[in-house]
Amino acid sequence: MRTITTTTIIFCSALLIATSCGTAGPVKYLARPIPANSAVAVIVDAPNKVKNVIMARFLQRGFAVKAVNASDFYSINDVFDIRDFKKVSYIGQDENFLSLEKTYNNLFKMHYYNYEANKAEVLADLRNKWNVQYLILLEVTGVGGAWGRAIDLRTNDIMWIENFGIGGGAEQIVDRMIDSMTGKR
Amino acid sequence: MKRACLPVATLLLVIGVLAARAEAAPSMAFGYLVNKSSDANYDYLETLFPNSFANALRNIFYVSIIKPAQIDKELGKDGLSLQKRYKPHELMELTERISADYFIYGEFDILPNDRIRIELNLYGRGLNRIFTFSNVGAMEKEIFRLVDRITLIMMDFMGKNNFYLSRIIPRGSKLGILTDLEGADLNYLFCSFLNAGYGVASMQANYLGNSLTADMIERFKTIEATETSYRRVSNPEAVRFLHGTWTGERYYEEIGYTREAYRIYDTGYLGTRSAVLNRLVARHGIDMLLVIGFNASRTRAWVRCLDIKNNDLIWMQSNIGGGLPGICSAILARMSTELTRK
Numbered sequence: 001m002r003t004i005t006t007t008t009i010i011f012c013s014a015l016l017i018a019t020s021c022g023t024a025g026p027v028k029y030l031a032r033p034i035p036a037n038s039a040v041a042v043i044v045d046a047p048n049k050v051k052n053v054i055m056a057r058f059l060q061r062g063f064a065v066k067a068v069n070a071s072d073f074y075s076i077n078d079v080f081d082i083r084d085f086k087k088v089s090y091i092g093q094d095e096n097f098l099s100l101e102k103t104y105n106n107l108f109k110m111h112y113y114n115y116e117a118n119k120a121e122v123l124a125d126l127r128n129k130w131n132v133q134y135l136i137l138l139e140v141t142g143v144g145g146a147w148g149r150a151i152d153l154r155t156n157d158i159m160w161i162e163n164f165g166i167g168g169g170a171e172q173i174v175d176r177m178i179d180s181m182t183g184k185r
Numbered sequence: 186m187k188r189a190c191l192p193v194a195t196l197l198l199v200i201g202v203l204a205a206r207a208e209a210a211p212s213m214a215f216g217y218l219v220n221k222s223s224d225a226n227y228d229y230l231e232t233l234f235p236n237s238f239a240n241a242l243r244n245i246f247y248v249s250i251i252k253p254a255q256i257d258k259e260l261g262k263d264g265l266s267l268q269k270r271y272k273p274h275e276l277m278e279l280t281e282r283i284s285a286d287y288f289i290y291g292e293f294d295i296l297p298n299d300r301i302r303i304e305l306n307l308y309g310r311g312l313n314r315i316f317t318f319s320n321v322g323a324m325e326k327e328i329f330r331l332v333d334r335i336t337l338i339m340m341d342f343m344g345k346n347n348f349y350l351s352r353i354i355p356r357g358s359k360l361g362i363l364t365d366l367e368g369a370d371l372n373y374l375f376c377s378f379l380n381a382g383y384g385v386a387s388m389q390a391n392y393l394g395n396s397l398t399a400d401m402i403e404r405f406k407t408i409e410a411t412e413t414s415y416r417r418v419s420n421p422e423a424v425r426f427l428h429g430t431w432t433g434e435r436y437y438e439e440i441g442y443t444r445e446a447y448r449i450y451d452t453g454y455l456g457t458r459s460a461v462l463n464r465l466v467a468r469h470g471i472d473m474l475l476v477i478g479f480n481a482s483r484t485r486a487w488v489r490c491l492d493i494k495n496n497d498l499i500w501m502q503s504n505i506g507g508g509l510p511g512i513c514s515a516i517l518a519r520m521s522t523e524l525t526r527k
Contacts, residue, residue: 024373024509029380045393102419105404106450106457112363112397113461116388120468123391137393139368147369151387156469158387161376163369 033183041068127153216290274420359384361471367395377513386469
């Protein structure tokens with residue numbers, strides 16, 4: 001019995017090591033600090049209670065948080081869903097017809113390029129109509145740790161990236177993120 | 186007993202290795218390189234070039250060679266002959282007839298100042314794809330160097346890494362990266378490029394998840410371009426839009442849409458893509474489109490790089506191994522370092 005348990009533990013450990021060898025560690029990039037009084041849109045995929053905690057931290061730290069994502073009743077996955085687009089690309093996947101295989105692949109690629117261009121145009125509207133200067137994307141509930149990104153919507157450039165290797169409460173994580181993007185840490 | 190078995194086992198092992206080696210040798214058939222210049226004095230090169238490539242490859246690569254004269258003879262059995270030009274979709278049948286894994290054909294043109302430009306098409310029967318590339322050299326001085334250069338390009342491409350690199354990507358270039366990573370992994374990838382001095386567009390960075398999966402990104406493995414390209418072969422002549430007395434107005438309307446979709450995404454694909462990429466460039470100002478496809482466990486990756494300005498596939502590579510940090514380091518080292526040939 002003991003041998004089986006030991007073997008199971010060794011197997012699980014090996015599996016964990018094998019599956020985690022491709023994962024990322026902590027990293028940071030900061031092009032320039034984001035001023036604490038900037039107008040930001042904070043996008044986070046989390047339950048509404050957690051979202052409230054996160055938005056409150058940003059507001060308390062002096063950011064002008066625009067009511068994007070936080071103000072609606074849907075999570076970001078519903079808003080930016082592209083399931084329909086996936087369906088289009090999958091139609092005829094089993095079609096054993098060389099010419100159409102190439103056509104479908106190209107159709108898929110064009111949809112994806114268009115999708116990226118459309119996102120950029122929607123974000124330009126966010127900047128122009130809502131006066132949002134920075135788009136901030138956060139993941140605070142991930143098993144492997146939290147991460148964040150900030151994009152300057154005037155230039156579409158990436159301003160800040162960080163992977164946090166440690167867990168903790170949402171408030172502490174968000175404070176660490178704000179310190180990082182504002183250049184205080 | 187054990188001693189008696191040893192020589193037999195060794196013999197079987199040797200036979201097995203030799204058999205595997207014999208099976209593994211890919212067969213490469215060479216067609217003509219058509220003289221595009223108006224000077225018929227260069228016609229002799231139409232067979233000299235393919236024979237030179239064939240000999241050079243046979244000397245350095247474990248491969249079974251079929252030269253133009255042999256193909257012609259083989260096709261002659263069926264009352265056919267080797268043509269100077271083939272449409273891509275005709276190559277599947279041709280390679281089956283002559284039992285070749287690859288078929289190499291192309292053209293050359295004489296440029297001003299005694300320079301020559303060779304364009305080669307390398308068709309792989311297994312994947313039904315064509316790799317097209319070109320190279321320029323001096324006509325008299327370095328014709329054999331040109332043959333060697335092209336031979337090395339073919340050898341790299343047919344290796345396990347499907348490697349091709351026409352020029353490095355200078356630091357400071359702005360990259361539009363498409364990948365199947367997301368979250369912290371995507372952050373790691375972006376940071377690697379940003380901290381190495383490359384600009385990275387925020388496409389894919391401006392979304393929490395990633396709608397591209399490891400399966401879906403496989404579709405980006407082929408890249409069509411005006412110069413170098415790696416494209417899937419289709420057969421426009423096989424597409425039929427049937428009609429007759431039984432067809433009505435609605436049918437014609439539907440078939441019209443299908444025909445238009447086919448034109449946009451296959452025969453007119455380059456124009457379609459150009460318009461779409463222009464939209465992306467307008468928003469993100471990218472110099473290069475870099476597609477990095479990872480397997481599901483993030484232990485292996487492949488790369489394609491399209492130079493947007495010149496509409497040219499400049500880099501492709503498969504089987505980049507290691508964990509995510511190792512793969513990122515390998516990609517950065519390869520794209521920023523000039524190739525050195527021994």
